[in-house]
Amino acid sequence: MQTLTLPAPAKLNLFLHITGRRTDGYHLLQTLFVFLDFADEITLTVREDGAISRPTGAADVPAEADLTVRAARLLQQVTGCRRGADIQVHKRIPMGGGLGGGSSDAATVLQGLNYLWQCGLSDDALAALGLRLGADVPVFVRGQAAWAEGVGEQLTPVAVPDSWYVVIHPQVHVPTAELFSSPDLTRNCPAITLATFHGGAGINVFQPVVEKRYPEVAEAISWLSRYSNARLTGSGSCLFGSVNSRHEGETILKSLPDKWFGFIAQGVSLSPLQQKLATLPTLYN
Secondary structure: OOEEEEEEEEEEEEEEEEEEEOOOOOEEEEEEEEEEEEEEEEEEEEEOOOOEEOOOOOOOOOHHHOHHHHHHHHHHHHHOOOOEEEEEEEOOOOOOOOOOHHHHHHHHHHHHHHHHOOOOOOHHHHHHHHHOOOOOHHHHHHOEOEEEEOOOOEEEEOOOOOOEEEEEEOOOOOOHHHHHOOOOOOOOOOOOOHHHHHOOOOOEOOHHHHHHHOHHHHHHHHHHOOOOOOEEOOOOOOEEEEEOOHHHHHHHHOOOOOOOEEEEEEEEOEOHHHHHHOOOOOOOO
8 A cells, every 4th residue: 555645835925916807707817836845645545446535634624525535537637547545634825815725735645646656747738737626736746936927827947045944923813815806905006027036026015905804814913923024825815924033033022912823934945845856756657
């Protein structure tokens, strides 16, 4: 019985702009993705009966809607693989926080089962499958910090400093669809470049909307701003601030109110998933 355990890392959006809208209604984005060394853990066990099973999972997410199950079934369908898998997810990344946990879990399942089932698909092919599951899945499949445009699928790899971040979850779930439909959302940001971002340009257009609708998030941003340049990540409720070291971050978290959850993580250019995949031996039939 083949079993493999892999990380499904969180991400940060160092900024997030909406530059327009496609004719099909999808928003056009600009963002910079960086991965964190903070991750969910996915354990995959091969089954020979073709079944896709989720022995453990979020109680409020039906198996049919679970992105990990959908990812496994999509890979089966596209490759014609007759094997199955048990998928166990140990969640650490807060749901609805904007850290990409669901998309990352799906990407890890695609990469892990592609390896265990010996499907032989390239990262390009897996990323294309991932896009059918969600706009953020391809960046997790590729596992390289990236400048992203389009609906998030046009990725240009970039090298980022291995910075430290304090990440706070105010224990609020923010539904992404609600934010994208908000009349208060800015949808006409001028396009920027990586150079202008490094020069100080770039905001998260969702932040004022979330702060207005969720006072707990506004309070947490105000609190972290005392210590760092607090900013919302993605379209969720989590916020982050850069710090100079793990020790500095740990010192800040000692004062964190008990009603919130926080952690320290390092931002990395190559995701923990890709780092782990690079160490796996070649499998043969």
